[in-house]
Amino acid sequence: xxxDNSHRTIETPVGVLHVAATKAGLTHLVYPAKDHGRxxxxxxxxxxxxxxxxxxxxxxxxxxxxxRFDLPLAPGGTEFQRAVWSALADIxxxxxxxxxxxxxxxxxPGSARAVGAANGANPISVIVPCHRVIGAGGKLTGYAGxxxxxxxxxxLERSGT
Numbered sequence: 001x002x003x004d005n006s007h008r009t010i011e012t013p014v015g016v017l018h019v020a021a022t023k024a025g026l027t028h029l030v031y032p033a034k035d036h037g038r039x040x041x042x043x044x045x046x047x048x049x050x051x052x053x054x055x056x057x058x059x060x061x062x063x064x065x066x067x068r069f070d071l072p073l074a075p076g077g078t079e080f081q082r083a084v085w086s087a088l089a090d091i092x093x094x095x096x097x098x099x100x101x102x103x104x105x106x107x108x109p110g111s112a113r114a115v116g117a118a119n120g121a122n123p124i125s126v127i128v129p130c131h132r133v134i135g136a137g138g139k140l141t142g143y144a145g146x147x148x149x150x151x152x153x154x155x156l157e158r159s160g161t
Contacts, residue, residue, distance in 0.1 A: 006041040008051055013062050013156075014149035017125065021050040025072030029054065029124045031145045058126065064160045067093040069127045077121065084118035091132045094157040098136050120144070126153065 007020040007028070020028040023046035041047040053071055060066035075085060087105045091097050097105070099112040099119070108114070115133075122130040125144060131153040135141040143150035 006043045006047065008055070010055060010058070012058060012126075014126070014145050014152050019051050019054055021047040021054070022074055023047055023050075025074030026050055026054055026124055026127065027074050027076070029127055031125065031149075033144070054127070061126070062156070064156070067157075067160065071127065073124060073128070075123050075128070077118075077123070080114065081118040081121055084115055085122055085124070085128050088119065088122065088128050088130055088132065091129055094160065096132050096134045096138075096154070099133060099141075100136065102133060116141075129153075132157075 009018050016032055018030050020041040022042040023044040057066055057069050083106045087102055099116045103109055103111045103115045119130045119133050122128050131143055131150045140147050
């Protein structure tokens with residue numbers, strides 16, 4: 001694990017993740033292969049505390065001791081992306097939704113592809129659970145960490161319900 005007050009790189013059961021925060025909240029929890037730019041926080045003591053909380057809550061999640069995250073979030077993104085990410089955060093632990101269902105949830109029926117693009121741009125993986133979105137008919141579709149990581153996350157949640 002690398003560390004400073006701006007960002008950290010951590011090892012998880014689903015691979016390496018980069019974590020960054022500002023005093024406003026978590027801005028990034030991303031796989032290095034996904035191009036979100038270099039996630040950098042503001043270097044504040046508050047950001048360092050938030051990153052510590054992220055790591056602690058992720059450890060609890062992967063140990064099967066946490067189903068919901070309680071962290072301040074501060075993702076960037078467009079208004080549409082933030083609406084999709086908010087809807088993602090409302091998908092209950094252990095459940096999945098299709099892209100079409102998520103489009104309906106945000107009041108944009110017929111925008112499944114745009115929802116998919118926003119889902120793919122999610123800068124806060126795992127915590128904003130983009131892994132809970134699947135294709136029509138239950139098919140596993142793309143995930144920034146790769147389909148094996150998505151499968152691990154879904155199986156972890158299914159076994160913990």
